[in-house]
Amino acid sequence: GEDVEQSLFLSVREGDSSVINCTYTDSSSTYLYWYKQEPGAGLQLLTYIFSNMDMKQDQRLTVLLNKKDKHLSLRIADTQTGDSAIYFCAEKKSGGGADGLTFGKGTHLIIQP
Amino acid sequence: NAGVTQTPKFQVLKTGQSMTLQCAQDMNHEYMSWYRQDPGMGLRLIHYSVGAGITDQGEVPNGYNVSRSTTEDFPLRLLSAAPSQTSVYFCASSYVGGYGQNTEAFFGQGTRLTVV
Numbered sequence: 001g002e003d004v005e006q007s008l009f010l011s012v013r014e015g016d017s018s019v020i021n022c023t024y025t026d027s028s029s030t031y032l033y034w035y036k037q038e039p040g041a042g043l044q045l046l047t048y049i050f051s052n053m054d055m056k057q058d059q060r061l062t063v064l065l066n067k068k069d070k071h072l073s074l075r076i077a078d079t080q081t082g083d084s085a086i087y088f089c090a091e092k093k094s095g096g097g098a099d100g101l102t103f104g105k106g107t108h109l110i111i112q113p
Numbered sequence: 114n115a116g117v118t119q120t121p122k123f124q125v126l127k128t129g130q131s132m133t134l135q136c137a138q139d140m141n142h143e144y145m146s147w148y149r150q151d152p153g154m155g156l157r158l159i160h161y162s163v164g165a166g167i168t169d170q171g172e173v174p175n176g177y178n179v180s181r182s183t184t185e186d187f188p189l190r191l192l193s194a195a196p197s198q199t200s201v202y203f204c205a206s207s208y209v210g211g212y213g214q215n216t217e218a219f220f221g222q223g224t225r226l227t228v229v
Contacts, residue, residue, distance in 0.1 A: 041223070048217070
């Protein structure tokens with residue numbers, strides 16, 4: 001199966017919270033990342049969490065990590081139209097690959113007015 | 114700092130033509146890599162480099178060559194373009210880091226390539 005899995009689409013109403021989920025398979029992953037890609041642009045790091053943490057909060061963003069289930073989530077509070085983008089989950093493995101990152105296929109976040 | 118710079122931003126090629134996608138970074142990163150992004154496929158690693166003079170293949174290397182003569186530059190060459198290579202190409206760079214070290218990857222803005 002895929003190393004990192006995400007749903008392809010998520011639709012939320014403006015002002016609601018968005019929760020984007022991700023599962024990964026490598027228990028040796030040290031860091032887990034969320035990247036944001038706006039239309040026509042490259043990927044930008046949104047936030048990350050070290051594998052020995054359960055939660056990380058940064059303004060409107062909350063990252064939750066369940067190592068037992070290899071599940072990562074990104075919660076965006078008070079979702080705005082500017083949050084419309086593709087969100088990629090990525091894991092940094094302990095070895096392999098130039099930057100050791102394996103990406104999911106990305107979740108398209110669609111904001112309804 | 115300019116970060117990671119890719120050129121060109123857009124390119125149309127005819128089948129069989131060759132071209133080089135340029136990537137340069139000014140952060141003195143050891144690692145550089147090339148990905149292609151296709152709808153519903155996410156990012157797939159084409160080639161990567163762990164330092165000047167060292168390159169290796171990623172997940173989808175066929176039809177592409179790379180070289181790393183300097184730390185700053187990591188060009189991607191399409192030897193004989195095919196319609197299947199129509200995609201968006203991203204270059205990324207990062208520090209090597211070690212276990213427990215965050216090594217964020219910095220991405221260029223992408224090159225949108227169409228092969229007709």
